[in-house]
Amino acid sequence: MSRKRILITGAAGFLGSHLCDRFIKEDYHVIGMDNLITGDLRNIEHLFKLENFEFYKHDVSTFVHVPGQLDYILHFASPASPIDYLKIPIQTLKVGSLGTHHLLGLARAKGARILVASTSEVYGDPTVSPQPEEYWGNVNPVGPRGVYDEAKRFQEAITMAYHTFHGLETRIVRIFNTYGPRMRLNDGRVLPAFIGQALRGEDLTVFGDGSQTRSFCYVDDQVEGIYRLLLSDYPYPVNIGNPDEITIKQFGEEIIKLTGTTQKLVYKELPVDDPKQRRPDISKAQELLGWEPKIGRAEGLRITYEYFRSLPDQEIKHKDFTYYNK
Template sequence: MMTAVVTGGAGFLGSHLCDRLIAEGFRVICIDNFITGSPDNIAHLFGNENFQFIKHDVTNFIHVPGKVDFILHFASPASPIDYLKLPIQTLKVGSLGTHKALGLAKEKNAVFLLASTSEVYGDPLIHPQNEDYWGNVNPVGPRGVYDEAKRFAESLTMAYHRYHGLQTRIVRIFNTYGPRMRLNDGRVLPTFIGQALKGEPLSIFGDGSQTRSFCYVDDLIDGIYRLLLSEEVYPVNIGNPDEITIQQFAEEVLSLTGSRSKISYHPLPEDDPKVRQPDISKAKQLLGWEPKVSRTEGIKRTLEYFRKIINENNG
């Protein structure tokens, strides 16, 4: 049985990844310190003989006894609310945390997969974004703490590959949504759904003309799993290229929820990307991957999850 360590395994994506790896027959060791993750996301795995949880801050030395075959580094605040509230922790987990996770991979001779982000492209000057684009990032702006943490993590991962011969993978994750997101995490979809279900105005920053491309979590995890088992060293975009404006997206959420909420407009945050759309040609060619869940279907599934959460909280 293969053993995989997932840092940030109690987070939104990390917990879904733990589920997928266990379903594929892996033994999974989940490491998290619950700064942004939640025990609720992995509660269903406690008692599973192939799941182990370690509460630990990965910016400190990581000790895992026994054989480890794969290390998937997903520990990091990822939503704007989190990384703006935790700027130093975000930089530390991208630098020190990545260094410690790579050190564990080197010790165990394990395959290392880094969860990077489309934010390495910054406010892009090319569209759609492919993996050869170097990005347009403001290193001293408020978003720089996340963007540059991930850019450094990519550089460090490649250094370990080139200098130590470590087997490495880098996934650049574009906007993803689905169950286990937090309603108040500052990302567009949970914010819109939460506001719509509560009858509050939907908050659009700017005039709503900026675009995003939303990928359902099951599709994303499938792409990551395929990348893990591949031999591709350089970054691969995983996301859904179905681009939509924020204005259109707000109207879509209102329609699917049946909400009578209005839309309110607010100033655009500093360095907020105007466009975001992945070029997934590489993922299609190398991994045979492309998203399968439509946005309408994905929103319906996510909506069901959030309705349940809101009902429980009001219960």
């Protein structure tokens, strides 16, 4: 029996590369696609020797063609960290709109099921916590985060339009803070920023008073949730994240303890529209997918810290970024 074929966009990115690994493990033929604007081929170079993996360098904001049958599409092409989408705002909007449109069209042409990667950022700075899928959000469309938030909100809207108008098989995952090996140390997110500062012997920068909360999900748990959602029959958005909520201040203290640094927390002004709370309601994922996170933060952080420690010195020392509490 021939292998099922799956296209994964954003394949050389943090989460996309782990999804490539998972579907290779499940004996799919994986077609990776990435324009490498934020992705890194090192994340998937171990797959190049496999006969059931192929890679195309391509920007999905332009027309997408993939020869042969396609059974599934995972659309994970998008800048996902503040440093990226603030640096390349137009590309961020285009990949969420034009890119999603092209891939929905490809899915329709191939008769494939498509899962699009949305984000907890569609909830903006939420007024309810934890955030259920029915919450419509509190988003500033013209603020600095608007290019990412609105790209993802449009992505969800056009995906549902293809589902309701064309009958396309669609899935939507709302991803909450996810971490693990292959994150970029300088991508501006709070976890790699804290660890990078600790490794360089710098004080850890907290924006605001540190009372903002985040909920961190280890990458293996996130991938398992996405895998189950793709194979489910539920077309509406589903939160996948870890509901174990922690303040940024407490998280910084955990990183100090984990790394053994003698540095301290220092405080700076809170960025515009920084979310005060971030905690997923995962009752839908539990009920529909039988999914919940298995890996605790202590274990996940230990693995992630060892990965960052193994990076070349020049990557650890490089810090051309602005850190945000994401």
